[in-house]
Amino acid sequence: MLALDKKDTTLFLIVLAAVIFAPFLLNPFPEGSELAQFNAGYPDLLQRFLIFGIFAIGFNILFGLTGYLSFGHAAFLGVGSYAGVWMMKLLTMNVVPAILMSIVFAGLFSLLVGYISLRRSGIYFSILTLAFAQMSFALAYSVLTPITNGETGLQLALDDPRVLGVSQVNGSIPPTNLFGLPMRESFELTMGGWVFTFNAGYYLCAVFMMVAFYLAIRIFRSPFGMMLRAVKSNQQRMNYTGLNSRPYTLAAFVISGMYAGLAGGLMVAMDPLAGAERMQWTASGEVVLMTILGGAGTLIGPVLGAGFIKYFENIFSKINDNILHQWFAFLPDGLEDALVFVIHPFIGKGWHLTLGIMFMLIVIFLPGGIVEGFRRLAQIGRRGTGGGKKSADAVPAPAE
Amino acid sequence: MSGLKNINRRTLLKSTAAVGAGLAMPTIFTSSASASYLNEPTGSTVTLGFNVPQTGPYADEGADELRAYELAVEHLNGGGDGGMMNTFSSKALKGNGILGKKIEYVTGDTQTKSDAARASAKSMIEKDGAIMITGGSSSGVAVAVQALCQEAGIIFMAGLTHSNDTTGKDKKANGFRHFFNSYMSGAALAPVLAANYGKDRKAYHLTADYNWGYTTEQAVRESTEGLGWETVETVKTPLASTDFSAYITPVLQSDADVLVLNHYGGNMVNSLTNAVQFGLRDKQVNGKNFEIIVPLYSRLMAKGAGENVKGIYGSTNWHWTLQDDGSKAFVKSFGEKYGFPPSQAAQTTYVQTLLYADACERAGSFNPCAVVEALEGDSSLPGVSSPSNKGYLFDGLGNGPTLYRAADHQCFKDVLVVKGKENPSSEFDLLEIVEITPVAQVWYEPDNPQFAGGALGTCNPGA
């Protein structure tokens, strides 16, 4: 199906189902219950899961396949965002031209940066991309303020021209929309104590995410993807085999830059503001974290990593001492206080600390990320059920 | 009953859903059809969103803002000693929450980044059902979140934001600022500077290279030039700078005799420290003592700069040594709860929470449009004759009589000119109030060129 083999088709369908039903799946706890704060099924976070998933999938096409570690991909996301907002300011609040221009501008910018940076490899390549991204950020923050609106971030105004649309509706800026369907439009479904929100913007992201994911599968399974893995494996042999590795890496760089641009475009389609911080090297570092956490070089890993970090950032960071005290209220007072005292540095505003520790643990013990974790668990499970049949199972592991 | 996170905005929806014998019939609503405004509180509680920097360079100010919010919620819900509720000129607040609903709150981390702040605010609106968002410690964040609240249909009560643009070109109908701004700093500082340093001065500006820096430089420059000063040079410094020596030394070579540091936070601490290290204050130029000025002071920043602030002039929104009843009451209840006096950020956020609650009470509704109307009021400041002198007048929250001006949602109140104290009696006693500049002196018209562009638009109830 879909011209994919059985394994990939299964994966695609699982992801598709997960994305369609995410508003259900991520809201497992009834409204008003103690655990409701762990619900992640609200539009903004759901959109972010998908948008950063797209970003990480694209980054993985470069890093996971070719092994080139870019520390500057956030710049492409930022350029895409700025292009998107400008389309909304100048042309129309319809998100289609904005998203298209985001991809185009990010692609052009990544072509320029990639063309120069890919003249070097290894850490030199990383430093070059880092330098470009930091320059973009510094300039966007200051000298380019007329284009980027500096620190505040580029946003819409009531007096924007919007030549194909309207500048304002009753004193308000019109919402971003897809041919008239506002991105913030939501349906709420109430079932017993549960409330599920289905948001138009989320499903637009979902469509783009599934297309992006499908395309990534095709790339991974194509001769082109094989060449990219060859770059990572042995670039020298590749060259002596008559393959020019530079255009391959450049193509991968531009494709991943366009993914980043798509992510940037979707971000402003959901929330029409583009801040310069999204270009900073720490933002590039974040997508690296996502890809590694999930599992670089695997299809689904980056999406899982993106979801993991965004969940942490948005849900885990909200836990505070009061909530802890509620949780441990059943304990004797002294013990409760002691426990809260011990946990306190790691929760709420200390979430960076927890994230840093978890990241280190994953790099140390699970270099293949979450995906490898699942694989190991599955192995343990298999061994547990069919311990005696080990020799029959001696088929070598697949390459991926 | 859960404490903080009992979310009731959807109770109406739940009650209309047919629930029987454990089986629920799905009922589908569009958000626009369900309520007359977004996140209408329908249960016994109302949720406010406190969006402050908990990580990043302004985390300490964010923590102080959060303390003030918690104190305000305590007071509004009838706990504690009531703080400034006792001195507030409006007596609509009853100590039973807002409109009889107990106040609950959610907190978020702005990270002092526009993106993160918007994400955090969106989650408060979408997930937690917050009816009002407040907080922040930088203008970029304030402008970004204010725009979001306008689009979403939520009231935004700004925290610490000093740029002219917040109530200038980026003003929004759903947003309100209690903090003073760059223009007011310039207008209050200039006469004091002229009185102390003379009218024949040559100023050199170092300006943080972002929005707030620009408006502050412009405000201070125009005010001081109006009194006869000359601006020799203005130089923009990167926001990420930690060492300003490369910018300080050219000052030595110019014939300037005053250095204005349009810096805030870590920038201010470092640039001031550098300037003092390079001996600027020991210098004589044009037969005058070389002077340094910091237009926007914060006590928390003054602490960071240590000894270097001594004798340096600046302005501040509020200071805990003020002797009016409101300030005294606030310092007392804050100090007793936390053990140290509140910062200006804490005072602003505390007052903003009270003002919001009061507006809801007076309007009799949480509807953002009703709240906007109540905050736009129908009174005027005594002593200022201007057609734009119209808004909501209140007193007893520090800084004397204060007007929330209807035209741009900017507060007008007395501005404090302060200087670093030579002999502090405690680690909190770092600034001394030089002059309380009366509000009439910092008044400006909404069409002042420094605030040109942008439009308030109309209130958005989000539904």
Next chain:
Amino acid sequence: MDAILLQILNGLDKGSAYALIALGLTLIFGTLGVVNFAHGALFMIGAFCAVVLSRLLTLSSVSIDPEKVDFLGKPLKVETPYVELWFGPEVGAAIINWSVPLAILFAIPIMALVGLAMERGLIKYFYKRPHADQILVTFGLAIVLQEVIKYFFGANPIPTPAPDAFSGSFDFGAMIGMDPNVIIYPYWRIVYFLFAIGIIGAVFSFLQFTTFGMVVRAGMADRETVGLLGINIDRRFTVMFALAAIVAGLAGVMYAPINSPNYHMGMDFLVLSFVVVVVGGMGSLPGAVVAGFLLGILESFASMAQVVAFLPGINQIIIYLVAIVILLTRPRGLMGRKGVMES
């Protein structure tokens, strides 16, 4: 002319910090082959050693002064540092005043311990792992370290002044026969520069003139061969890691009076230091030092109003621009060896 001299002077102290951090990075990279993204955090920890010492020295006994009141109108608590009680007010005050230089002695054992703990506890497991993994795990460590510091010391900068004897500035121009009052330079910055030169000199002579250093240098050139000679390279490399940590830490201690320490100062310096290392040439110690000073001075020049007026924004991107140009024209940096980190 004096403007140029002034900018060179200005570049020196920042260049010193870059050079010291880059030197440590290169030592670690050259000996252990590890790319240490947590090196900025070591610099930051050094600066906080100064903070901790000054806090320790000002630990105080509390007495109530009934005459005075605090801000809530209660009797004022008066704090007298123990050192003043023990050594008398004058000696005690002098000790407190000299806390930053004293922190050097305090920081050396602490940084050595931190370095040893890092190398034995974490880094040694990463010698055989790819550079990307090293970058990632040390990046994670850097996040953890800075969050821990933030938890204990807060987010705002903590002023840590130099001793009074070195506060203020002197007229460098007049000293070298130029017009007075033109080139003023703070005492502490010259101290910092001389200190950095001293450390750099010490590290180089250590490597040049001791047997230990010779073995390490040989190991940097060809690890396997030296290992074959039956010399325990690993233990020596552990010591080198501790040494690199001490260098970064001392750079931080002495930098505290120049910029008040805060938890993210490590990250601020890290990226730039990496650029410095790459510009100097991965694995080249003299390259790191030269590039550190060079970039510090260049950054200083780019900040001149005349330059910025001509090229707006150049002051913010100059270091990156230089890095790009150098990497494209001299792929191995100014003094790098061929083949290092290429594949």
Next chain:
Amino acid sequence: MGILEVNDVNKRFGGLQALNSVTLDVEEGKVHAIIGPNGAGKSTLLNCFVGRLVPDTGTVMFNGQSLLGIKPHEINQTGVSRVFQTPEIFEEMTLIENVMIPAFAHRDGAFKVNFWGGVSEEGEVGDRAEAMLAQVDLADKKDTLAGSLSRGDKRRLELAMCLVQEPKLLLLDEPTAGMSRADTNNTIDLLKRIGEMGITKVVIEHDMHVVFSLAHKISVLAQGTVIAEGLPDEIKGDPRVQEAYLGGAHV
């Protein structure tokens, strides 16, 4: 007139004259062995053929086209493949992928963005690669990772990678170095079989057994200079070679 003509090639590394006026003429379809003591410049010479090094002076013509100043992948695309001294293979990929990559390079040229069609749909290339693996007796391991192979298997894999490109000229850098006698004999057999395909080969080899089993012509390199050239029997009897190189060696 040979397929590969090397004329007066000089290469200097600092004070060392690595190649001193080397002239070679490799005939089409023949096996040309280059022998010489360690450090004689054999690998340096080979590096000059594939674009890894550029000679200071001299010319290297392949099929009438200069190989100097063009990039390794361009040289390969003209029909020159190389087996390295230490096998250069794609260790993290499967054997079949290892062979398919050069097969694609042969069919599609140096660069082609073919990201839509799946590898599995490339039946023709897959078949060719599989057939080639069968030729080197690795067909049964086609789905294992190349990195897990023994050294001998890795060499045969690399050979398959080169052969699948149907090169006009195959450069072999010590194809049996470090192999057991049995493996070496297998490799000789394999190379002989390839010989029947009519591919011109240049072989660098230490093992005289291999050299004299395979070579049609031998050049002897010592200190960067060709000191002798001729048929195997001539070389065996040449006293200069005996002196410079073979002295006492078991032949």
